[in-house]
Each structure stands twice: as C-alpha cells, then as structure tokens.
Amino acid sequence: MMLSISRTCLRGIYSCHWTSPKGDRNRACCWLSFLSFVSILALSWMYVCFIAFNDHNDVNCEAFKALKKWVNWYMIVMIISAVLATYCLLLLVFGLLHLAIREPLDLHWLHKVFLFLGLLTVTLGTAGFCIKWKEEWQTIYMSFQATAPFLQLGAVVALTLISWLVFQSYHTAQTAACKVFIMVTFLVVSAAVFLCPLAICSPCITSNLPPKPALVGHRGAPMLAPENTMMSFRKSMECGVVAFETDVQLSKDMKPFLMHDDGPSFLLRTTDVKETFLGRDADMHANFTLQELQTLNAGEWFIRTDPFKSVSSLSKEDKREANNQTVPSLSELLVMAKKHNVSLLFDLKNEKNSTGFHNSDSYYTAETITNSSISPDKIWWLPPEYRHDVRKVSPGFKQMYNNVQEMYADGGSFLNMKYSSLSTHEISELRKNNVSVNLWVVNERWLFSLLWCSGASSVTTNACHIFKSMSKPDWQLEPNMYKGIWISVDVISLLLMFLLFLCQRRRKHVFHPNPRESGVPLLSF
Template identity: 25%
Template sequence: MHIRPVAAVTGALVGLTAFSLPAAAAQAADHPHRPVTVAHRGASAYAPENTIASINAAHRMGIDWVENDVQRTKDGKLIVMHDTTLNRTTNVEELYPNRSPWKISDFTLGEIRKLDAGSWFGEKFKGERVPTLERYMDAVSHNHQKLLLELKSPELYPGIEAQTIKELRREGWMDRQHVKRRLIIQSFNGDSVKKVHELRPDIKTGFLGTPAVADLPKYAQFTDQINPSHTSINMAYVSAVHAFEGAHGRPLEVYTWTVNDAATAKKVAGWGVDGIITNKPDVVRDAVKDAGFQVPAA
C-alpha cells in the first residue's frame, strides 16, 4: 500500500464529517503553491470545445495545459470529442438526418470530416472541424502546450488505451521529456486507467471521480491523481488524497473540475488542490494569481 503518515489520513477522515472553511488568508498561508490551470476542452468558454480553435484560444491566453476527450470512429480512427454522440456540437442531424442517435462509433472518419463543429458555438467558427487526435496533437505540439488527455467512455472502444499510446508515440510524445512533463492520461473508467499504467508505467495517470477515502489505496496502485468535481469535495478530502502516495511514489494529486468563477477558484486553491480544470482558464489563472499563490516548482 502506498501510504503516507497514518495521522494525516486519520485527521482527514475526521475532517470529512465536520469541516469549516478557514479565512482566505489562512488558506493562502497553508497552501502556498498555485494550482495548475487546465483549459477544459480548450478555452471552451470562448471557442467551440475540443477543436483546434479552442486550444489556440488557450494558447493566446498563455495557458500551457489543455484537456481533451478521445474516442474512436466506426473505421477505427481516433478523434477528439466529448459526447459519444455527434449531434450537440456538430450539424450531423442536418447532414445525416436518418442516422439517429448519431453515435460516433456509427460514423466513419470521412463522414465526420464533413461536419461543421463550430457554427453551433458562433458564426465566426463556421467550418471548424472535428479534429483527429493526430491533427490535434500537431497543434498542441506547435503551441508548446501540455496535455491532460481523457479516454472518453473507453468501455465502448476495446483496445483504445494501446491505440492512443501508439498514436502518441507516432506524434513523438512517448519520449522521456513528454511523458515526464507534458502528458497525463485520465478516465472515469478505473480499469482503463489501470490498463494505461500496465502498458506504460511511466505515464502519469488520473482517475476522474471521488472515490471513498477507504478505497484510495487501491487507486494509488495505478494512478497519480484523483480528479473529482469541485462540488463533491472539501479541504479534508483533498488532504486525505494527499496522504497517499500514488503509482510513482509521490503524493496523490487532485485536479478538480469544472471551476469557472474566481471565487470558487480561490476556494479550491485554498483547499490545496494541485490543478483546476476550467472552461475559463484566464479567469481561474488570474484569480489564483491575485490570491497570492506561488507558482509550483516544475
């Protein structure tokens, strides 16, 4: 079991039942390191999510970390999209009206390439396309950004873990520098996270969710992060997670989502989270900067 001092865990467990938030000044003093700001599906409050336009918007803001979602087409190609269906963020219903429920896995890459993935967000993004993972990685590399990659619903796509790693290798992202400093792979599916760890133990991984503290030891065997919704945690939970050592022998981290306002960003930063995933990365970055948190060491 990867575990840090027992007293820390015990105190955190007690705190989960009765917790009151300290003053902002105390928060800053207790947690001096500024959490990483991660652009959720790119700067998705300002450009259509999971598109090249969205990560470019984050780049213009000076945001290093972007998050995306990877899925697989009918003909086995990897694309970047959040929903398992195409209709919310493209014009698929217009182009293919008789193919409800418009599942990604029912469409070939050639068909998906014809879709407009920008007009739903705004006229200026008309013609924006659903990117392949290859094209997306080219843009991330060009921008010198870092990637929090989510395997979305991997239970629908057997073998997607190995396929994604293979694609990342083709894009030059499996060398030591990228794996150590520029890449995290996460999923809501614990078995998928475990599979990534088995295939490439050097890759940093994250589990999306809020496991019970009693279950953290089993997650710590194959993951480096516990990444919960900010609405499901408090300072005591963050401390409890930090009390365990993850798969690489360092304290488990907490990247929380989806925080889009300054007040909440300051609150969760005060709880000691290591990263904040947000649709408005400029707002979050500026909020934690203004609160006086220090930039974490590389």
C-alpha cells in the same frame, strides 16, 4: 403634507387601500409572518441558484438530451428566482415600514396569491434539485466556507435594523409574559448571529496562502470558442494552461477523434449532422469514418446558441473562425500539444463497451499517442479500464486516479476529481502528502478562490481567460484581522441596539397610542 402622501403610497402598494382600513390585527400579523417566511425561502433559493451556477451548463446539456433542443433553461430559472426574491423583499420592506410608522397592515389578496405561487415555485425547485441534482448540495455546503463571513456581517446589519421594530414591540407589549418572550427570542437570535464566527472555518482565513493552482483547459476554452475544436485549444493556450482536457472516441475506421457527447445523436448538439447527413443524426460513433466526421461543421452551433453568453465579446475574426471549425482527430491535438509542450488529459467515452485490451479505445488511443512521438510524461492517463495494460505498453504515461483509495493501493500520487468530492481539509492533507490534486470543472471566481486557499494543484476550467488574470483569491484574511473585524462589528451593533432601545423607551413616554384605537398590529399577544 409629504409625510401624508408617503404614508398613502405605502398603504396603497401594500394593501391597495388608500384610506386607513380597519381589519383583523391578528390576521394581518399572520400574513406579515408568512411574508417573512416566503421572503427567507426565496432568498435562500436565490442563493442556491447563484452558487450552483458553476455547473449550469450541465443542466442545459441534460435538458438538450431530453428535448433535442438547446435552450438556456438555467438562465430562465435564475431570472424567475431573482424576480421572486426581489418581489418578496420589496413587499417585506413595505410591511416593515408600515410597522415602523404605525400604519395598519392589510395585505392585498393579489399579493397573497403571488406569495403562495412563490412558495410553490421554491418548493418545486427544491424538490427537483433534490431528485435530479442532489450532489450539488455539497457545493452549497462548500460555498459557506467562502460566503459565511460575509453572510454573518450582513446578518448583524439586518439584525441591528430590525431591532428598532423589536424594541417597539417590546415597549408596547401589554403583558409581562409577552415582553419576556420578545426579549428572550431576540437575545437568543442575536447571540447566535454574533457568535457564529466561532463555527466558521474557511481556508481563506489564513496567514499562508498556497501557490495559485495551474489551469487545465476543459475541452479547450469553450467560453471563447466551440468546445473540442482546434480553435478552442489554441485559445486555451493563450490563457497559459498546462494541459488540455478533452474526450476521445473511436471512429468506424478506428481513428480516435475528439467529441464529448456519446451514444445515439452524439453529433446533434455540436455539429450540423442533421443537414449534412440526412437521416443519420441519431447514429452512433461507430457509424462514421473520420473523413465523414471532418466534413461536419463543429462551430456554427456555438455562434447560434451562445451557450456561455460570451459570443458578443469575440472579435469579427474570431466569430468567422469559430463558424468554420471541424471535428479534430486526436493526432491533430497531439501535434499542437507536442509543439507547445502542453500536457494532455482525456476521457474515453466508450471504453466500457470493449471486449479486450487489443480491441479497446485504450489500445488505439495509446498507439496513436506513441506514434505521435510526444513525451510520454505529457500524457495524463485517466481511464481506469485497462490501466495496467496501458502501463505495460507505455510506462512513461503519468497515471491519474479518480479515487483516493485506488490511487494509494496502486502507488500513485495524482488525483483528478470533481471539485465537490473532496473537502477543503482533505485537499490540504493530500497536498501535505505530496499528492497532486486536479479538480473539475471550476468556472466561478469564488470557487476558484476557495480551492486556491485550500491548496489545489490545478483546476480544469471553462473560464481560463478569467482565472489567468487573477493574481490573488477574491478574498483572503489574516486570522487576527478577521477576528478584529468580527469583534468590532459586533460591538458597534450592540451599541447601536442599546441606543435604539433607549430611544424607543423615551418615545414611549412621549407618545404611547392605544393599539386598539389605532388598529396597528404591534406583534404582541
């Protein structure tokens, strides 16, 4: 009785037929194949979205520039992708269960419509990814060094489970050619899955784990406080950062201040300029004096928009403090850095518009740093424009480069690059040559773990409070241990498949229905 009810429920969910339908078996198999194809695409797209989450704030900021309104667009994409992948996988499971219990397949037209919409969604998402964010594909490629061992184990488990249906189709196939095709295809796929660890190269499969990378606070600690505010830098110090990373611009009265966004409307995202200075929200940095900038509220936006979904973790005191932050000057940050012996790394947002060194942001910034009396070796000088002029004025600054060839040509030994610009092998080789490598912006544990295993010297991060508590990478295996796990799982899978093959063979002799009478599509030709 219960079995009959279960079969009826399965049939109703998959096809909306509560009695056994008699449809076209070949067409039903085609729709199952299409469902499998869309499910694989939806899962792959979900994986891409999950891996690219490290840089999701970049997507939201770009959308803000275009729309002038903050919305967490990336989270919306993630939710849609998760719903699509879950729907396709559940439907595929129901379809495979139909095959396993020899129920007829007849996918309902509404499911077919949703599958086409899902395919369209994934296609448009992938196209947008390639057009607007193609550099992120390097991150996807990197991720396989962290996930490939686990993906391979998952593929072995999935292959073992699906083998039941494959062997069922093999034993019920009507012709020898069909049997050969099914078995050869299955063996080729199995060999690829079982042997792919031979091609997996991960820095976390190692006996020698490098030291943990030092942490650099990206605009302070922007998950715990409004970015580029004194509260944010104080919070990052509590994480034990070795350096502050910030962005410097020059005010109308030639005073360096801290602000990431530049160009027209540079204050719109992170301040209340629209309410404080009516009609001036589209002005440039050179239209505001430092005194005017410091009358703005630079923290209320953080509580209101919650860009990292972290505000709920703050105490009432922290929320109150965040609500009352202002735009800091570079001098204020230098005082803090000097007092706590923290280094300073910064971008100059408008340097390319300068007409000469003595009229440039570099000159006024270097002058402000010199007047602060901070130890010169605590300044990690990054801007490439006027680098040699700055070196003459302040020879003690530690020069950082964002290009390997330029660094070697200049006799430098300190790189600051996007985490995906270097392969894990290149990072290891640079460290062997005593080059310090700082990588930005690293926010996810899997990525931090991968770069840790690769030997990165330091990482610039929004998530210093998360990485601070990590005493080891999320995973790291001795090569021999990984080899033992790989071989053991493969052997167990092969044994289970052999038993399933024998079980299906015996079952065939006990019960061998006529497929034409049962209406069951058995994936045969």
